[in-house]
Amino acid sequence: MEGVISVEKIFENLTSVLPPLHTVLWGLFALILFYTALHAIIFVYHWHKYNIAPGPFLSLTYIMYFSGIAAFLLVMLLSLLAILS
């Protein structure tokens, strides 16, 4: 008895019940983008309003936070384009 576990197989099975792969993946990406944007707005709001020690540390935190988000989203976007090509 032999079984092959691959992500592609799972995607193949899902395509029979789900809308086209392009729609699903772009929908997923949009959902992630929306969640991240919401998180970012809440994060910045709280830090701006409540941080008791503003100054260079505040902008440094923002730079680090947004650069991390941008890096992950960029890699996700590129890999998504590679999957769908």
Added chain:
Amino acid sequence: MLKLGEDEIVIKTFRKHWFLPAIKTVVMSILFVVPIVILLTLLDKTITTEFFEITFSLQKPSVAVFVISLWGLFLWLRFFSFWSDYNLDGWILTNKRVIDLEQHGFFKREMASFRLERLQDVTTEINGIVATFFKFGNVHVQTAGTDREFVLRFAADPTKIKETILKEHDRIIDSDMYHDADSVGSPR
């Protein structure tokens, strides 16, 4: 931002110890690396037992990159949620009172304060070898006329915090302003 009284000045701000975010950073990094290591270890490997044989294959590496990036993004957002919880907590000692700020997640924030002349008891608590080595612990403050106990957990250098608060408390007690109030019948 925090609003203080007209003649109120901030003397010191007490924060939690850096050990807490350091440990969280290590844990988050491990959690990020683990799936990559598992993937690289199992890739193109075949596990054979008496009953079944499983081959792990990955025809499109971009799928793995997408999933790992999603995991990384999730951890990144979780870390910054923790970070805001950590960094927005603290005590502010002014020349009149101690303000206790506590953030719970994003949508719960507590702010309480007590006047220095109402301070009754300050207790520090350092538990364990790690806390002793890195100098962090809990500071408990008991005030007069209230059941509430003010606690700053994982405070950096709790003994110093205790000394600073007590010093300010003594200054208030010895000040003319307090003695004037005392003379008209305020409890001492």
